[in-house]
Amino acid sequence: MTGVRSRLWRFFEKAAYKRRLELVDEALKAKQSVLLEDEGGQTFPINISVIIPTFLKDKSELSGYRYEVIRNELMVLSQLITNGLIDEVVIVDGSRTPEGQLDDGLAQRIIASAYRTISLFHDQVDLLNKFPVLKDRAKLGLYDFVFKVLHQLDGNIQNAAEKAGLKFTRFPAGKGSGLWLATGAASGDLLVYLDSDIRNLEEWQIASLILPILREYKLPDGVEFVKAYYARLAVNLDSPEKGFYELGGRVTRLFMIPFLKALAKRGVLKGLDKIRYPLSGEFSARRRFIESLSFPGDYGVESGLLIDIWRKKMLGKISEADLHVYQHFPRSDTLITDMAAQVIKLILSELDGSVKLDEGIADEYLSEAYKELERTYDLFDRLEVKLEVSQSVRRTFYKDVEKDRMRIKSYEQTLRSLLKSRNSLRKTVLKLPPWKELTTSLEGRNFQNYLRRRAVTYTFQLLCKQRLTRYD
Numbered sequence: 001m002t003g004v005r006s007r008l009w010r011f012f013e014k015a016a017y018k019r020r021l022e023l024v025d026e027a028l029k030a031k032q033s034v035l036l037e038d039e040g041g042q043t044f045p046i047n048i049s050v051i052i053p054t055f056l057k058d059k060s061e062l063s064g065y066r067y068e069v070i071r072n073e074l075m076v077l078s079q080l081i082t083n084g085l086i087d088e089v090v091i092v093d094g095s096r097t098p099e100g101q102l103d104d105g106l107a108q109r110i111i112a113s114a115y116r117t118i119s120l121f122h123d124q125v126d127l128l129n130k131f132p133v134l135k136d137r138a139k140l141g142l143y144d145f146v147f148k149v150l151h152q153l154d155g156n157i158q159n160a161a162e163k164a165g166l167k168f169t170r171f172p173a174g175k176g177s178g179l180w181l182a183t184g185a186a187s188g189d190l191l192v193y194l195d196s197d198i199r200n201l202e203e204w205q206i207a208s209l210i211l212p213i214l215r216e217y218k219l220p221d222g223v224e225f226v227k228a229y230y231a232r233l234a235v236n237l238d239s240p241e242k243g244f245y246e247l248g249g250r251v252t253r254l255f256m257i258p259f260l261k262a263l264a265k266r267g268v269l270k271g272l273d274k275i276r277y278p279l280s281g282e283f284s285a286r287r288r289f290i291e292s293l294s295f296p297g298d299y300g301v302e303s304g305l306l307i308d309i310w311r312k313k314m315l316g317k318i319s320e321a322d323l324h325v326y327q328h329f330p331r332s333d334t335l336i337t338d339m340a341a342q343v344i345k346l347i348l349s350e351l352d353g354s355v356k357l358d359e360g361i362a363d364e365y366l367s368e369a370y371k372e373l374e375r376t377y378d379l380f381d382r383l384e385v386k387l388e389v390s391q392s393v394r395r396t397f398y399k400d401v402e403k404d405r406m407r408i409k410s411y412e413q414t415l416r417s418l419l420k421s422r423n424s425l426r427k428t429v430l431k432l433p434p435w436k437e438l439t440t441s442l443e444g445r446n447f448q449n450y451l452r453r454r455a456v457t458y459t460f461q462l463l464c465k466q467r468l469t470r471y472d
Contacts, residue, residue, distance in 0.1 A: 024083070030214035031045065031210070034214055034217045048085065048188050048191075049089070050086050050193075051183065052089070052092075053175050055175075057335075065329055066197065069196065072199070072201065073201050087187075088187060090186045091148070092149075092151075093106055094177075095151075096153055108462055111459065111468070112468070141455075147459070150182060164438070164446065190210065190286055191285055192206060192283075195281035198328055208321040227277070233245045233328070246400060249277070258371070259368070261273045262367075266364075269310055271310060278302065288436070296346050299342040344411075361419070369411070369412075373401065373408065435448065
């Protein structure tokens with residue numbers, strides 16, 4: 001019986017592999033069929049940018065498995081640049097020292113890896129070294145690197161933001177702030193957002209995020225936003241090549257999905273409870289669509305974008321892409337609890353003034369969370385799912401229901417605490433303005449243009465630090 005299952009699995013695996021290769025080809029053909037027109041009537045192909053936020057928690061990660069994940073993602077992106085599916089990669093780094101100052105250690109490592117991995121970027125850097133006039137253009141931010149890096153704690157960006165009327169004591173750290181900056185800096189007509197902790201990223205997964213928008217790009221009611229969903233598996237860090245895995249997506253699986261279900265039963269945020277993986281960091285959007293949305297500054301960014309879409313009655317513009325099985329290296333439960341608190345703050349802040357929530361919603365969340373926990377583990381107990389995951393991941397599934405129940409209780413306590421102080425939450429939740437709104441002013445347009453130039457000059461500076469080129 002085991003031999004029959006194994007042969008069946010190999011058959012389905014080959015069929016799935018063939019289909020995934022076809023997805024990349026389909027996306028490339030769809031891209032080639034979409035021609036845009038400039039002010040002079042000249043047509044040009046659509047431009048696609050990929051945005052990845054990075055963050056170094058500890059210097060040990062520079063030589064650990066977490067850094068290898070970023071390097072592997074660069075290899076996948078290199079292939080997509082070579083075949084023409086994507087045109088630009090923008091990394092936005094938020095690493096900082098224990099004192100809160102800018103730390104460019106990770107950015108330097110990423111630049112060095114991109115130089116070795118992305119052939120077009122390598123050639124562009126070599127051209128700088130051959131032709132001094134191109135180096136002069138890079139210093140001014142006028143060179144067209146296919147791979148760029150921004151640092152969100154860059155003091156130059158802070159100064160430019162103040163001139164644009166964005167008044168911050170310092171430009172805020174946080175995932176959402178980084179994504180907002182990179183959105184302004186990227187040049188693509190279609191933007192793809194990826195997390196930096198995905199161990200098994202493949203080309204077809206990026207194509208899956210792009211294809212729904214490209215297919216309907218010219219339609220007035222076409223897809224404008226694609227959200228990924230997947231089975232998220234947390235790989236143990238001690239020995240990821242031969243260890244065990246657990247169910248990942250703790251905040252999504254144990255808080256966000258059941259909380260949205262509890263809210264929907266009260267008629268609140270109805271429709272968002274149908275999104276399969278609301279907190280996935282992998283999504284794509286047309287520029288005009290994403291620029292109409294405001295970005296929360298922290299880990300509440302995915303929630304905030306969805307709520308903004310819901311508020312604008314544009315849920316019909318969302319499509320979902322099945323990215324199958326995602327392996328990632330999990331962060332500590334302490335950090336995850338902080339992430340959950342940021343998500344809860346964002347949701348309560350967004351609902352403040354329009355919906356009255358009593359503490360009974362915490363009881364309703366708890367009930368939905370335990371149901372979701374049981375449903376999820378029942379799914380992974382099914383033989384066909386176990387077989388598929390074991391063949392894909394080749395690790396032992398470690399089932400820890402008790403720990404998940406403890407996490408649910410922790411999220412419930414955080415929710416109750418924040419419900420009590422919700423009247424003051426709006427003051428603590430930072431939201432960055434929609435780019436569409438910001439660029440209606442000359443100062444806003446100047447700021448966006450500056451970001452695009454700064455991405456080039458900062459990339460050039462990192463190349464100099466790595467001695468891949470010289471400033472002279």
